[in-house]
Each structure stands twice: as structure tokens, then as C-alpha cells.
Amino acid sequence: MRALVLLAAATACMAMPGPQTFPLSLPASRATHQTTLGHKIHELGLDVSMEPQKPGNVVISPLSISALLSVLMMGSAGRTRQELLRGLHFDDAHSENDVHLSFQRLMEDIFSDGPDVTLNVANGLFLQRGPGIIHNFTHKARIHYNSVVSTLDFFNSSVGSTETINKWVKKPTNGMIPHLLTQPLDPRTTLVAVNTVFFNGKWLTPFDSSLTLDMEFDTGAGKVQVPIMIGTFTVNYIDIPELEARMVAFPYKGNRQAMYVILPTGQPTANLEPLERELSVEKINSLIGNMTKLEMRVGLPKMRLSFKSSLRDTLKKLHMASMFDPAAANFSRLSTLPVWVDDVLHETVIEVSEEGTKAAAATGALTFRSGNSNIFLVNRPAIFFIRDEVSSVPLFWGRLVRPEPLRT
Structure with missing residues (x-):
């Protein structure tokens, strides 16, 4: 045989x-x-x-x-x-x-x-x-x-x-x-x-690498230092109180693909399965359809x-x-x-890393008004996925529990 x-x-x-x-x-x-x-x-x-x-x-x-x-x-x-x-x-x-x-x-x-x-x-x-x-x-x-x-x-x-x-x-x-x-x-x-x-x-406006900072990431079992890319942008956002979570969409150039990050709002935990089990395809599509534009201060691990x-x-x-x-x-x-x-x-x-010129990122930083901006800081375990927006096909799906720092 x-x-x-x-x-x-x-x-x-x-x-x-x-x-x-x-x-x-x-x-x-x-x-x-x-x-x-x-x-x-x-x-x-x-x-x-x-x-x-x-x-x-x-x-x-x-x-x-x-x-x-x-x-x-x-x-x-x-x-x-x-x-x-x-x-x-x-x-x-x-x-x-x-x-x-x-x-x-x-x-x-x-x-x-x-x-x-x-x-x-x-x-x-x-x-x-x-x-x-x-x-x-x-x-x-x-x-x-x-x-x-x-x-x-x-x-x-x-x-x-x-x-x-x-x-x-x-x-x-x-x-x-x-x-x-x-x-x-x-x-x-x-x-x-x-x-x-x-x-x-790639996106049109890059993160400014000079603003990337080493910050604490709480894994739920301990804290580790990871580089966090920081910027202020207008993003698509939705609050999900019934799941005790929030979601932001980060589109790529051409608007054909986007990365979505679902960030729990409770105590940091490495156990994301209870949240994930609530995320049916119908639920995710409904959340995406109800997102609104909002200026936010965002931070993503460089990882x-x-x-x-x-x-x-x-x-x-x-x-x-x-x-x-x-x-x-x-x-x-x-x-x-x-x-x-x-x-x-x-x-x-x-x-996940920065790319682009410092000048382009500086323009984004200048639009930040600390008194009016919300904060979406990915410094705890989260769910993310990359989706083709035309076909709704998830190219990648993942649970981020402990980032591996990317040093470039």
C-alpha cells in the first residue's frame, strides 16, 4: 500500500x-x-x-x-x-x-x-x-x-x-x-x-518609526516588553459591549484587503476561545457592516x-x-x-512592521488632538484576521497572545 x-x-x-x-x-x-x-x-x-x-x-x-x-x-x-x-x-x-x-x-x-x-x-x-x-x-x-x-x-x-x-x-x-x-x-x-x-x-501613510516605543504587553500570565508602533488615524471602528470587546479595521492600499483587530476590554487573558466562539461568520459580517469612522490614537505591536x-x-x-x-x-x-x-x-x-517615509507619517501625527482622540492600544491578547473585502474570504485568522518582537 x-x-x-x-x-x-x-x-x-x-x-x-x-x-x-x-x-x-x-x-x-x-x-x-x-x-x-x-x-x-x-x-x-x-x-x-x-x-x-x-x-x-x-x-x-x-x-x-x-x-x-x-x-x-x-x-x-x-x-x-x-x-x-x-x-x-x-x-x-x-x-x-x-x-x-x-x-x-x-x-x-x-x-x-x-x-x-x-x-x-x-x-x-x-x-x-x-x-x-x-x-x-x-x-x-x-x-x-x-x-x-x-x-x-x-x-x-x-x-x-x-x-x-x-x-x-x-x-x-x-x-x-x-x-x-x-x-x-x-x-x-x-x-x-x-x-x-x-x-x-502597504498603506498610503506609514507609521513613523521614530515614534515606535518599547511598551508592556500583558499576556494575562505576565508582562513582556515589545515595540509598539504608534500613530493617529481615521479608522473604521465599532464597540462590541455584548462581547466586551472593540474592533478596528486597518485597510491596505487599494481597499481590497483589510486587517481587523478585535481587542477584549476586560482583564487581559490568553484564553481567547470564549470570545472566538461568539464570532460566527454572520456576527462578524454584521459587525463589519456597522462600523463607523473615528479618529483614534492606535498602537500595534511590531512583531x-x-x-x-x-x-x-x-x-x-x-x-x-x-x-x-x-x-x-x-x-x-x-x-x-x-x-x-x-x-x-x-x-x-x-x-508586522512600519514602512515608508518619516514625512508622510509626520502628517498623520500632526492631526492628533489628545483631548479628542480615542485610544486603541493592542497591548494585550487579541483576535485578528486579514480579509479580502470583495469576496469576504479570510486570508489569515489568528490569536495574538504573546508577540515575538520584530527588530529591524
């Missing part, structure tokens, strides 16, 4: 200048299929995030996980296919072809490679040389997910194949994930499927967050278990040989 190893990698490199105000109404050209898919990607992201994780920072890419599971569903059949379809929050009424077409359109639409915003999604399929893999599967993966398809010799060159895949991941993630695989692959491997997301976004985890147990708990069972997995549309999923690895790296 053969083992199928499935891997997901996601990275965001964010140069975060000061936020700009942006329109609360989304572009009229937003397609229905995008918002429907965005809703389902968000639901899966919440499912994964709310499963127990190791203590500390948690950062995932719902888009990356969903895209990879959808590619896998394309090669599945029977019970395994039904579990993946429902795990992706689709049901029997949805045409599987429509699901793949929706992902194809989304990937084409969100792609950006400009000087201010870069958003790239890359898919790679690495196959064992020889018979087994069904051509129709790789053909559809190329069409719908723009997958790069390569053949390797896992059986005779496990170490070399591992190095090849790591080099491939390193390139689309701009070097931020150089070693997704830390151990040589099992020689029985038939297929390694990889999805990467790379995001680099690097990294997270790497196996999602095997999480996906099993989410009723996607048969694909991991050699006796139950059905990937008959992927291979003529019996295969199953060995593991799902997910790695995310996010960097």
Missing part, C-alpha cells in the same frame, strides 16, 4: 504603515459565487481555529486549508468525498464542479502583484514516478487550481525529494518558509500536495508571528476522518493504487 502525504503552507509578510479610512460599502461588482465561497471558507477557518491548539499564538490561513482540501476532494469518492464536501461546508445540493469553478474564479480574482499589494496563491502536486496517479485528476488540478505538477522518486530518493519540495515552497513564500518539511518523507509516499499563500500589503502544526487530529474531530484511515480512505479518482492521507501540515508566518 502507498501513503498519501498532504501538506499546506501559508505565509503573510505584511509591511504595515498607518491605516487609511476606506468605504464601508463593498464594490458592486462583487460576485455572488465569491461571497458564498468566502462564507464557507470563513466557516471552515473558524472550525479549525476553535479546535484545541497548543498554547500561545495561533495563526492559520483558512484560504490555504480550504483550497488544499478542495484539491483533495477532487480525487476522492464515496464516504471520503462526502466528508470533505461537508467539511468544506458544502452539501449534496452543490455541484462539485461548481465548487472547483468557484475556487478557480476566486484565485484569478484575488491575485495581485503590484508595488503596494502582493497576494499570490500557489499550488504544487509532487507525484511518485511511475503508474498510479490518474491523469484526469492532475489535469483538473492544473485547470481549476493552476497547480504545478512534478514527478519525484520518493521511493529511491526520499531525502532529495524532501529538499526539492522545500525549495519549491521557499520560492512562492518569498523565503519565509524555507523548511516546511523537517524530516525526510516516507519512501511509500505517492503524492505531496502543497498550497501556499503569500501576502504583502513576527509563526505557527506550525499538524491538522490531522483537528480534521478528524471535524468529521473528516476516513481519509486518514488506510482501510477506509477512498481516493479512487486520484490513483489506481490504494492511498490515504498521512498528515496535513500547516505553517504560517506573519510579520
